[in-house]
Amino acid sequence: MMSPISDDDIQAFADRQLPADRRAAVEQALAADPALAARVRDIERQNAWLRDGLDALLTEPPPQRLVDAARMPRGPRRAWQWLAASSVAALATLVLGFGGGWYWRDAQLEIAGMPTTFARQAAFTHALYASDVNRPVEMWAPEEKRLVTWLSKRLDYPLHAPDLNSMGYSLVGGRLVAGNERPTALFMYENAAKQRLTLQARKQPPGTEETAFRYAVEDGIGVYYWIDDRCAYALSGQLDKAQLLAIGRLVYAQLNTPEPPK
Amino acid sequence: MLTAVNGALAPPAKARVAGPPTMSADAPLPHPDLVAAIPRLRRYARVLTGDSARADDLVQETLARGWEKRRLWAAGTDLRAWLFTIMHNVFVNQRALAARDAQNVSLDGDGEAGAAWQVPVRAPQQAHVELQEVLRELSRLPAEQREVLVLAAVEEMRYEEIAEILSIPVGTVMSRLSRARAKLRRTMASESDPVTPLKIVR
Numbered sequence: 001m002m003s004p005i006s007d008d009d010i011q012a013f014a015d016r017q018l019p020a021d022r023r024a025a026v027e028q029a030l031a032a033d034p035a036l037a038a039r040v041r042d043i044e045r046q047n048a049w050l051r052d053g054l055d056a057l058l059t060e061p062p063p064q065r066l067v068d069a070a071r072m073p074r075g076p077r078r079a080w081q082w083l084a085a086s087s088v089a090a091l092a093t094l095v096l097g098f099g100g101g102w103y104w105r106d107a108q109l110e111i112a113g114m115p116t117t118f119a120r121q122a123a124f125t126h127a128l129y130a131s132d133v134n135r136p137v138e139m140w141a142p143e144e145k146r147l148v149t150w151l152s153k154r155l156d157y158p159l160h161a162p163d164l165n166s167m168g169y170s171l172v173g174g175r176l177v178a179g180n181e182r183p184t185a186l187f188m189y190e191n192a193a194k195q196r197l198t199l200q201a202r203k204q205p206p207g208t209e210e211t212a213f214r215y216a217v218e219d220g221i222g223v224y225y226w227i228d229d230r231c232a233y234a235l236s237g238q239l240d241k242a243q244l245l246a247i248g249r250l251v252y253a254q255l256n257t258p259e260p261p262k
Numbered sequence: 263m264l265t266a267v268n269g270a271l272a273p274p275a276k277a278r279v280a281g282p283p284t285m286s287a288d289a290p291l292p293h294p295d296l297v298a299a300i301p302r303l304r305r306y307a308r309v310l311t312g313d314s315a316r317a318d319d320l321v322q323e324t325l326a327r328g329w330e331k332r333r334l335w336a337a338g339t340d341l342r343a344w345l346f347t348i349m350h351n352v353f354v355n356q357r358a359l360a361a362r363d364a365q366n367v368s369l370d371g372d373g374e375a376g377a378a379w380q381v382p383v384r385a386p387q388q389a390h391v392e393l394q395e396v397l398r399e400l401s402r403l404p405a406e407q408r409e410v411l412v413l414a415a416v417e418e419m420r421y422e423e424i425a426e427i428l429s430i431p432v433g434t435v436m437s438r439l440s441r442a443r444a445k446l447r448r449t450m451a452s453e454s455d456p457v458t459p460l461k462i463v464r
Contacts, residue, residue: 008436011443015414017421043443046450047415053396054416057305063318066304069325070296193418217298238302241295242338 005029010036014043016192048133055131058220118179119225122200122234123218125177125186130196130237137173137188147174151185157203157231161187162254167247169197197237199251204230213248215241224248228255291332295341296325302417303345309412310353312401320356324349343419347427350409357405402449407442410435 005026012018013026030037129136139147144161152159154176161171169189177184179202189197204227216223222244225234233255235248303324307317327348328335335344400408413424414435421439425432 007440011436011439012421015418015421042447046443046446050396050400050412050415053392054305054309054412056393057308058301060301060304062300062304066300066318066321066325067297069322070300071293193420195418215294217294220298220301222295222298238298240340240342241292 005036010039011043014040014047016194052133059127061219118202118232119214119216119223119234120218121179121184122198122225122236123216123221123223125184125200126196126198126221126223126236127219129175129177129186129188130198136196137186138175140173141171143173144171151176154183155185155201155203157201159185159201159231160255162199162251164189164197164247164250167250168192169247172196195237195239197235197239197247200234200236202232204232206230213245213252215245226252228252291328291335292341296328296345299342299345300325302342303349306346306412306417307349307353308397309400309408309416310349310405312397320349320353323352327352340423343423343427346413346417350427353405399446399449403442403445407438407445410438411442411446414439 003025009018009022009026013023013030018026030040139150141147148160151174161174164170168191170191172188172190174185174187177186177200182202184200184202187199187201189199210227210229213224213226216225221236221238222241223234223236224244225232226248227233233251235244235251237244237247239247300321303321304317307320307324308314311317311320324345328345331348335341400412403411409428410424413419413427414421419427421432421435425435428435
Protein backbone atom coordinates (compact mmCIF):
# COMPACT_ATOMS: atom_id res chain seq x y z
CA MET A 1 0.00 0.00 0.00
CA MET A 2 1.51 3.32 -0.93
CA SER A 3 1.21 6.44 1.10
CA PRO A 4 -1.53 8.88 0.06
CA ILE A 5 -0.68 11.76 -2.25
CA SER A 6 0.14 14.88 -0.29
CA ASP A 7 0.10 18.51 -1.24
CA ASP A 8 3.91 18.40 -1.20
CA ASP A 9 3.83 15.61 -3.76
CA ILE A 10 1.57 17.63 -6.00
CA GLN A 11 3.78 20.69 -5.82
CA ALA A 12 6.95 18.70 -6.33
CA PHE A 13 5.39 16.97 -9.30
CA ALA A 14 4.37 20.26 -10.90
CA ASP A 15 7.78 21.76 -10.16
CA ARG A 16 9.46 18.64 -11.59
CA GLN A 17 11.22 17.93 -8.35
CA LEU A 18 9.45 14.77 -7.36
CA PRO A 19 11.85 11.88 -6.73
CA ALA A 20 11.61 9.26 -9.43
CA ASP A 21 10.41 6.56 -7.04
CA ARG A 22 7.37 8.62 -6.15
CA ARG A 23 6.43 9.74 -9.64
CA ALA A 24 4.54 6.64 -10.70
CA ALA A 25 2.28 6.80 -7.66
CA VAL A 26 1.45 10.44 -8.30
CA GLU A 27 0.86 9.88 -11.99
CA GLN A 28 -1.54 7.11 -11.12
CA ALA A 29 -3.40 9.32 -8.67
CA LEU A 30 -3.58 12.13 -11.22
CA ALA A 31 -5.09 9.83 -13.79
CA ALA A 32 -7.73 8.77 -11.30
CA ASP A 33 -8.54 12.15 -9.81
CA PRO A 34 -9.37 15.03 -12.16
CA ALA A 35 -9.30 17.50 -9.27
CA LEU A 36 -5.69 16.62 -8.49
CA ALA A 37 -4.78 16.83 -12.15
CA ALA A 38 -6.38 20.25 -12.34
CA ARG A 39 -4.32 21.37 -9.37
CA VAL A 40 -1.11 20.29 -11.09
CA ARG A 41 -2.15 22.13 -14.25
CA ASP A 42 -2.92 25.19 -12.16
CA ILE A 43 0.54 25.23 -10.63
CA GLU A 44 2.22 24.64 -13.96
CA ARG A 45 0.23 27.45 -15.50
CA GLN A 46 1.06 29.75 -12.63
CA ASN A 47 4.76 28.89 -12.92
CA ALA A 48 4.75 29.56 -16.65
CA TRP A 49 2.93 32.84 -16.12
CA LEU A 50 5.42 33.97 -13.49
CA ARG A 51 8.38 32.97 -15.61
CA ASP A 52 7.06 34.55 -18.78
CA GLY A 53 6.43 37.80 -16.96
CA LEU A 54 9.61 37.98 -14.93
CA ASP A 55 11.92 36.76 -17.68
CA ALA A 56 11.46 40.18 -19.24
CA LEU A 57 13.63 41.54 -16.43
CA LEU A 58 16.58 39.41 -17.49
CA THR A 59 16.94 41.23 -20.76
CA GLU A 60 17.48 44.61 -19.13
CA PRO A 61 21.13 45.54 -19.40
CA PRO A 62 22.56 45.92 -15.89
CA PRO A 63 23.67 49.41 -14.89
CA GLN A 64 27.41 50.00 -14.93
CA ARG A 65 27.57 50.50 -11.18
CA LEU A 66 26.51 46.89 -10.65
CA VAL A 67 28.93 45.55 -13.21
CA ASP A 68 31.63 47.47 -11.36
CA ALA A 69 30.47 46.17 -8.00
CA ALA A 70 30.68 42.64 -9.36
CA ARG A 71 34.19 43.10 -10.59
CA MET A 72 35.81 45.17 -7.95
CA PRO A 73 36.22 44.64 -4.26
CA ARG A 74 35.51 47.82 -2.37
CA GLY A 75 38.08 49.50 -0.28
CA PRO A 76 41.16 51.59 -0.80
CA ARG A 77 43.38 50.74 -3.66
CA ARG A 78 46.85 51.81 -4.50
CA ALA A 79 47.21 54.31 -7.28
CA TRP A 80 49.19 52.08 -9.59
CA GLN A 81 46.57 49.38 -9.30
CA TRP A 82 43.89 51.77 -10.41
CA LEU A 83 45.98 52.94 -13.26
CA ALA A 84 47.02 49.53 -14.50
CA ALA A 85 43.57 48.07 -14.05
CA SER A 86 41.70 50.88 -15.66
CA SER A 87 43.73 50.95 -18.84
CA VAL A 88 43.46 47.21 -19.40
CA ALA A 89 39.84 47.13 -18.42
CA ALA A 90 38.88 50.09 -20.50
CA LEU A 91 40.39 48.47 -23.55
CA ALA A 92 38.76 45.15 -22.85
CA THR A 93 35.36 46.63 -22.12
CA LEU A 94 35.60 48.65 -25.25
CA VAL A 95 36.35 45.73 -27.48
CA LEU A 96 34.24 43.09 -25.84
CA GLY A 97 31.91 44.29 -23.21
CA PHE A 98 32.14 41.22 -21.03
CA GLY A 99 34.22 40.04 -18.14
CA GLY A 100 36.60 37.17 -18.16
CA GLY A 101 40.17 36.10 -17.95
CA TRP A 102 40.56 36.08 -21.67
CA TYR A 103 40.35 39.78 -22.24
CA TRP A 104 43.55 40.18 -24.04
CA ARG A 105 43.57 37.09 -26.14
CA ASP A 106 39.95 37.45 -27.02
CA ALA A 107 40.46 41.03 -27.95
CA GLN A 108 43.04 39.99 -30.47
CA LEU A 109 40.88 37.23 -31.82
CA GLU A 110 37.99 39.61 -32.08
CA ILE A 111 40.04 41.81 -34.31
CA ALA A 112 40.76 38.82 -36.47
CA GLY A 113 36.99 38.30 -36.69
CA MET A 114 37.18 34.87 -35.16
CA PRO A 115 35.65 32.92 -32.30
CA THR A 116 34.63 35.70 -29.98
CA THR A 117 31.99 36.87 -32.40
CA PHE A 118 30.97 33.26 -32.57
CA ALA A 119 30.63 33.02 -28.78
CA ARG A 120 28.61 36.16 -28.64
CA GLN A 121 26.35 35.07 -31.41
CA ALA A 122 25.98 31.70 -29.75
CA ALA A 123 24.78 33.38 -26.57
CA PHE A 124 22.25 35.48 -28.45
CA THR A 125 21.00 32.48 -30.34
CA HIS A 126 20.76 30.52 -27.12
CA ALA A 127 18.77 33.30 -25.46
CA LEU A 128 16.43 33.49 -28.41
CA TYR A 129 15.56 29.82 -28.71
CA ALA A 130 16.06 28.42 -25.22
CA SER A 131 13.43 30.79 -23.87
CA ASP A 132 10.89 29.62 -26.39
CA VAL A 133 8.63 27.28 -24.47
CA ASN A 134 6.64 25.85 -27.33
CA ARG A 135 8.88 25.97 -30.34
CA PRO A 136 12.53 25.95 -29.30
CA VAL A 137 13.55 23.66 -32.14
CA GLU A 138 12.55 22.96 -35.70
CA MET A 139 12.91 19.23 -35.40
CA TRP A 140 12.38 17.30 -32.20
CA ALA A 141 14.49 14.60 -30.63
CA PRO A 142 12.39 11.64 -31.82
CA GLU A 143 13.55 12.55 -35.30
CA GLU A 144 17.17 12.79 -34.24
CA LYS A 145 18.47 10.80 -37.17
CA ARG A 146 16.75 12.97 -39.76
CA LEU A 147 17.76 16.08 -37.85
CA VAL A 148 21.43 15.11 -37.82
CA THR A 149 21.38 14.13 -41.49
CA TRP A 150 19.75 17.40 -42.43
CA LEU A 151 22.10 19.58 -40.39
CA SER A 152 25.19 17.68 -41.57
CA LYS A 153 24.08 18.26 -45.13
CA ARG A 154 23.46 21.95 -44.62
CA LEU A 155 26.80 22.46 -42.86
CA ASP A 156 28.62 20.14 -45.20
CA TYR A 157 30.20 18.51 -42.18
CA PRO A 158 29.36 15.22 -40.49
CA LEU A 159 27.75 16.09 -37.16
CA HIS A 160 26.25 14.11 -34.40
CA ALA A 161 24.31 15.14 -31.34
CA PRO A 162 26.26 14.27 -28.19
CA ASP A 163 24.48 12.22 -25.57
CA LEU A 164 24.34 14.28 -22.37
CA ASN A 165 21.98 12.03 -20.45
CA SER A 166 24.72 11.20 -17.98
CA MET A 167 24.70 14.88 -16.99
CA GLY A 168 20.93 14.90 -16.71
CA TYR A 169 20.31 16.62 -20.03
CA SER A 170 18.32 15.02 -22.77
CA LEU A 171 18.10 16.13 -26.35
CA VAL A 172 15.12 18.34 -27.14
CA GLY A 173 15.86 18.67 -30.83
CA GLY A 174 17.63 21.03 -33.14
CA ARG A 175 17.47 23.63 -35.82
CA LEU A 176 19.49 25.45 -38.39
CA VAL A 177 20.37 29.04 -37.55
CA ALA A 178 21.93 31.77 -39.59
CA GLY A 179 25.51 32.19 -38.52
CA ASN A 180 27.94 34.89 -39.40
CA GLU A 181 28.45 34.06 -43.08
CA ARG A 182 27.95 30.37 -42.42
CA PRO A 183 25.00 28.25 -41.38
CA THR A 184 25.14 27.03 -37.80
CA ALA A 185 23.62 23.88 -36.42
CA LEU A 186 21.95 24.05 -33.03
CA PHE A 187 21.18 21.15 -30.72
CA MET A 188 19.12 21.87 -27.66
CA TYR A 189 19.12 19.91 -24.42
CA GLU A 190 16.98 20.15 -21.33
CA ASN A 191 17.23 18.75 -17.81
CA ALA A 192 14.48 17.75 -15.40
CA ALA A 193 14.40 21.29 -13.99
CA LYS A 194 13.75 22.50 -17.57
CA GLN A 195 17.07 24.24 -17.77
CA ARG A 196 18.21 24.37 -21.32
CA LEU A 197 21.57 24.10 -22.96
CA THR A 198 22.44 24.60 -26.57
CA LEU A 199 25.34 23.22 -28.50
CA GLN A 200 26.03 25.12 -31.66
CA ALA A 201 28.39 24.01 -34.38
CA ARG A 202 29.73 25.78 -37.40
CA LYS A 203 32.13 24.60 -40.02
CA GLN A 204 35.31 26.62 -40.15
CA PRO A 205 37.16 27.61 -43.29
CA PRO A 206 40.21 25.47 -44.07
CA GLY A 207 43.36 26.53 -42.31
CA THR A 208 41.66 27.48 -39.04
CA GLU A 209 43.68 26.62 -36.01
CA GLU A 210 42.32 24.46 -33.27
CA THR A 211 41.81 26.17 -29.94
CA ALA A 212 41.47 25.20 -26.33
CA PHE A 213 38.31 25.68 -24.33
CA ARG A 214 37.40 29.27 -23.78
CA TYR A 215 34.79 30.71 -21.56
CA ALA A 216 32.78 33.86 -22.04
CA VAL A 217 29.69 35.33 -20.48
CA GLU A 218 27.25 37.27 -22.58
CA ASP A 219 24.13 38.76 -21.07
CA GLY A 220 24.15 36.29 -18.25
CA ILE A 221 24.65 33.30 -20.50
CA GLY A 222 27.81 31.29 -20.11
CA VAL A 223 29.45 30.05 -23.27
CA TYR A 224 32.25 27.54 -23.66
CA TYR A 225 33.61 27.52 -27.12
CA TRP A 226 36.37 25.84 -29.00
CA ILE A 227 37.52 24.92 -32.46
CA ASP A 228 38.15 21.31 -33.12
CA ASP A 229 39.15 19.68 -36.34
CA ARG A 230 37.33 21.92 -38.77
CA CYS A 231 34.35 22.88 -36.72
CA ALA A 232 33.73 25.59 -34.15
CA TYR A 233 31.53 24.65 -31.21
CA ALA A 234 29.78 26.73 -28.59
CA LEU A 235 28.03 25.31 -25.57
CA SER A 236 25.74 27.85 -23.94
CA GLY A 237 23.54 27.89 -20.90
CA GLN A 238 22.68 29.76 -17.75
CA LEU A 239 24.78 27.48 -15.64
CA ASP A 240 27.63 27.59 -13.27
CA LYS A 241 30.92 27.84 -15.02
CA ALA A 242 32.04 24.59 -13.41
CA GLN A 243 28.92 22.73 -14.47
CA LEU A 244 29.13 24.08 -17.96
CA LEU A 245 32.77 23.08 -18.19
CA ALA A 246 31.98 19.54 -17.04
CA ILE A 247 29.36 19.25 -19.77
CA GLY A 248 31.71 20.85 -22.27
CA ARG A 249 34.33 18.22 -21.53
CA LEU A 250 31.80 15.48 -22.08
CA VAL A 251 30.73 17.00 -25.39
CA TYR A 252 34.33 17.35 -26.42
CA ALA A 253 35.12 13.77 -25.49
CA GLN A 254 32.15 12.46 -27.42
CA LEU A 255 32.87 14.49 -30.50
CA ASN A 256 36.35 13.09 -30.53
CA THR A 257 35.36 9.48 -30.25
CA PRO A 258 33.91 7.83 -33.29
CA GLU A 259 30.24 7.20 -32.76
CA PRO A 260 29.63 3.78 -31.28
CA PRO A 261 27.97 1.45 -33.74
CA LYS A 262 24.26 1.21 -33.09
CA MET B 263 19.76 70.39 -22.68
CA LEU B 264 22.16 67.73 -21.65
CA THR B 265 23.11 69.28 -18.35
CA ALA B 266 19.52 69.39 -17.24
CA VAL B 267 19.02 65.74 -17.99
CA ASN B 268 22.21 64.86 -16.22
CA GLY B 269 21.28 66.82 -13.17
CA ALA B 270 17.87 65.29 -12.99
CA LEU B 271 18.85 61.69 -13.38
CA ALA B 272 22.22 61.11 -11.88
CA PRO B 273 24.07 62.88 -9.14
CA PRO B 274 27.32 63.97 -10.75
CA ALA B 275 29.32 62.71 -7.84
CA LYS B 276 28.08 59.19 -8.44
CA ALA B 277 28.62 59.29 -12.13
CA ARG B 278 32.34 59.47 -11.51
CA VAL B 279 32.50 56.41 -9.35
CA ALA B 280 32.55 54.07 -12.33
CA GLY B 281 35.59 52.15 -11.23
CA PRO B 282 37.93 49.87 -13.06
CA PRO B 283 36.83 46.30 -13.25
CA THR B 284 39.67 44.22 -11.96
CA MET B 285 40.52 41.38 -9.67
CA SER B 286 42.75 41.83 -6.72
CA ALA B 287 45.37 39.19 -6.28
CA ASP B 288 43.73 37.54 -3.30
CA ALA B 289 40.24 37.39 -4.69
CA PRO B 290 38.92 33.90 -5.24
CA LEU B 291 35.54 34.96 -6.64
CA PRO B 292 35.20 34.37 -10.36
CA HIS B 293 34.35 37.71 -11.91
CA PRO B 294 32.64 36.58 -15.05
CA ASP B 295 30.32 34.42 -12.99
CA LEU B 296 29.56 37.29 -10.70
CA VAL B 297 28.82 39.56 -13.61
CA ALA B 298 26.77 36.81 -15.18
CA ALA B 299 24.70 36.50 -12.03
CA ILE B 300 23.66 40.16 -12.08
CA PRO B 301 20.51 39.80 -14.19
CA ARG B 302 19.12 37.10 -11.92
CA LEU B 303 20.10 38.95 -8.78
CA ARG B 304 18.39 42.06 -10.09
CA ARG B 305 15.28 40.14 -10.92
CA TYR B 306 15.12 38.56 -7.49
CA ALA B 307 15.82 41.91 -5.84
CA ARG B 308 13.06 43.47 -7.88
CA VAL B 309 10.63 40.88 -6.64
CA LEU B 310 11.80 41.43 -3.06
CA THR B 311 11.71 45.20 -3.05
CA GLY B 312 9.16 45.90 -5.74
CA ASP B 313 11.08 48.87 -7.01
CA SER B 314 13.90 48.93 -9.52
CA ALA B 315 16.05 51.58 -7.82
CA ARG B 316 15.90 49.86 -4.46
CA ALA B 317 16.44 46.56 -6.18
CA ASP B 318 19.68 47.78 -7.72
CA ASP B 319 20.81 49.12 -4.35
CA LEU B 320 20.15 45.70 -2.89
CA VAL B 321 22.13 44.02 -5.66
CA GLN B 322 25.02 46.40 -5.16
CA GLU B 323 25.04 45.76 -1.44
CA THR B 324 24.88 42.02 -2.09
CA LEU B 325 27.85 42.13 -4.44
CA ALA B 326 29.82 44.24 -1.98
CA ARG B 327 29.08 41.76 0.80
CA GLY B 328 30.02 38.97 -1.53
CA TRP B 329 33.44 40.50 -1.96
CA GLU B 330 33.79 41.09 1.77
CA LYS B 331 32.89 37.52 2.54
CA ARG B 332 34.65 36.05 -0.43
CA ARG B 333 36.71 33.75 1.74
CA LEU B 334 33.51 32.07 2.86
CA TRP B 335 32.57 30.98 -0.61
CA ALA B 336 33.70 27.45 -1.28
CA ALA B 337 35.06 27.42 -4.79
CA GLY B 338 33.18 25.05 -7.04
CA THR B 339 29.92 25.40 -5.16
CA ASP B 340 26.94 27.18 -6.64
CA LEU B 341 27.84 30.84 -6.69
CA ARG B 342 24.32 31.92 -7.56
CA ALA B 343 22.81 30.18 -4.51
CA TRP B 344 25.48 31.73 -2.34
CA LEU B 345 24.71 35.21 -3.67
CA PHE B 346 20.99 34.67 -3.21
CA THR B 347 21.67 33.73 0.39
CA ILE B 348 23.58 36.95 0.94
CA MET B 349 20.84 38.95 -0.72
CA HIS B 350 18.18 37.36 1.42
CA ASN B 351 20.12 38.20 4.58
CA VAL B 352 20.76 41.78 3.51
CA PHE B 353 17.11 42.18 2.65
CA VAL B 354 15.91 40.72 5.94
CA ASN B 355 18.25 42.99 7.89
CA GLN B 356 17.13 46.02 5.99
CA ARG B 357 13.52 45.19 6.65
CA ALA B 358 14.19 44.67 10.33
CA LEU B 359 15.87 48.05 10.52
CA ALA B 360 13.04 49.70 8.64
CA ALA B 361 10.51 48.07 10.92
CA ARG B 362 12.36 49.27 13.98
CA ASP B 363 12.51 52.78 12.60
CA ALA B 364 8.86 52.95 11.79
CA GLN B 365 6.85 53.04 14.98
CA ASN B 366 3.63 51.39 14.02
CA VAL B 367 4.62 48.84 11.52
CA SER B 368 2.70 45.63 11.59
CA LEU B 369 5.01 42.69 11.83
CA ASP B 370 2.33 40.50 10.38
CA GLY B 371 3.63 39.43 7.02
CA ASP B 372 0.37 40.03 5.21
CA GLY B 373 0.12 43.53 6.56
CA GLU B 374 3.08 44.87 4.69
CA ALA B 375 1.94 43.70 1.31
CA GLY B 376 1.45 46.56 -1.07
CA ALA B 377 2.43 49.30 1.33
CA ALA B 378 6.06 49.72 0.39
CA TRP B 379 5.49 48.44 -3.04
CA GLN B 380 5.38 50.57 -6.05
CA VAL B 381 5.03 49.12 -9.44
CA PRO B 382 6.74 51.66 -11.62
CA VAL B 383 4.89 53.07 -14.55
CA ARG B 384 6.54 52.28 -17.81
CA ALA B 385 5.83 52.63 -21.44
CA PRO B 386 3.10 50.11 -22.19
CA GLN B 387 5.20 47.83 -24.32
CA GLN B 388 3.75 44.43 -24.86
CA ALA B 389 6.50 42.63 -22.97
CA HIS B 390 6.07 44.91 -20.02
CA VAL B 391 2.34 44.52 -19.70
CA GLU B 392 2.80 40.94 -18.61
CA LEU B 393 5.69 41.85 -16.34
CA GLN B 394 3.68 44.55 -14.61
CA GLU B 395 0.83 42.15 -14.04
CA VAL B 396 3.10 39.59 -12.50
CA LEU B 397 4.76 42.18 -10.28
CA ARG B 398 1.40 43.50 -9.19
CA GLU B 399 0.09 40.07 -8.25
CA LEU B 400 3.30 39.23 -6.42
CA SER B 401 3.08 42.48 -4.51
CA ARG B 402 -0.02 41.15 -2.79
CA LEU B 403 1.93 38.32 -1.22
CA PRO B 404 3.93 38.68 1.98
CA ALA B 405 7.66 38.82 1.30
CA GLU B 406 8.23 35.37 2.82
CA GLN B 407 5.85 33.79 0.36
CA ARG B 408 7.09 35.85 -2.55
CA GLU B 409 10.60 34.61 -1.93
CA VAL B 410 9.86 30.89 -1.97
CA LEU B 411 7.50 31.23 -4.90
CA VAL B 412 9.98 33.04 -7.09
CA LEU B 413 12.90 30.84 -6.11
CA ALA B 414 10.91 27.69 -6.86
CA ALA B 415 8.81 28.70 -9.83
CA VAL B 416 11.03 31.20 -11.60
CA GLU B 417 14.57 30.42 -10.52
CA GLU B 418 13.62 26.74 -10.55
CA MET B 419 15.74 25.99 -7.55
CA ARG B 420 15.40 22.76 -5.64
CA TYR B 421 13.41 22.94 -2.42
CA GLU B 422 16.45 21.93 -0.39
CA GLU B 423 18.44 24.72 -1.97
CA ILE B 424 15.71 27.25 -1.18
CA ALA B 425 15.59 26.05 2.43
CA GLU B 426 19.31 26.65 2.68
CA ILE B 427 19.17 30.09 1.13
CA LEU B 428 16.38 31.22 3.44
CA SER B 429 17.65 29.27 6.49
CA ILE B 430 14.33 27.58 7.03
CA PRO B 431 13.31 23.91 7.07
CA VAL B 432 12.17 22.32 3.83
CA GLY B 433 8.74 21.82 5.39
CA THR B 434 8.40 25.56 5.80
CA VAL B 435 9.40 26.06 2.19
CA MET B 436 6.62 23.73 1.14
CA SER B 437 3.94 25.31 3.30
CA ARG B 438 4.86 28.86 2.27
CA LEU B 439 4.90 27.78 -1.33
CA SER B 440 1.50 26.22 -0.99
CA ARG B 441 0.05 29.31 0.66
CA ALA B 442 1.61 31.60 -1.93
CA ARG B 443 0.13 29.56 -4.74
CA ALA B 444 -3.29 29.40 -3.21
CA LYS B 445 -3.33 33.12 -2.58
CA LEU B 446 -2.10 33.96 -6.05
CA ARG B 447 -4.73 31.68 -7.51
CA ARG B 448 -7.44 33.42 -5.53
CA THR B 449 -6.40 36.92 -6.46
CA MET B 450 -6.01 35.92 -10.05
CA ALA B 451 -9.39 34.24 -10.11
CA SER B 452 -11.16 37.06 -8.32
CA GLU B 453 -9.85 39.53 -10.82
CA SER B 454 -12.81 40.21 -13.04
CA ASP B 455 -10.51 42.30 -15.18
CA PRO B 456 -10.71 40.73 -18.59
CA VAL B 457 -7.43 42.37 -19.62
CA THR B 458 -5.54 39.62 -17.84
CA PRO B 459 -5.06 37.11 -20.59
CA LEU B 460 -3.30 34.11 -19.19
CA LYS B 461 -1.06 32.35 -21.59
CA ILE B 462 -2.44 28.90 -21.52
CA VAL B 463 0.17 26.44 -22.53
CA ARG B 464 -1.21 23.18 -23.76
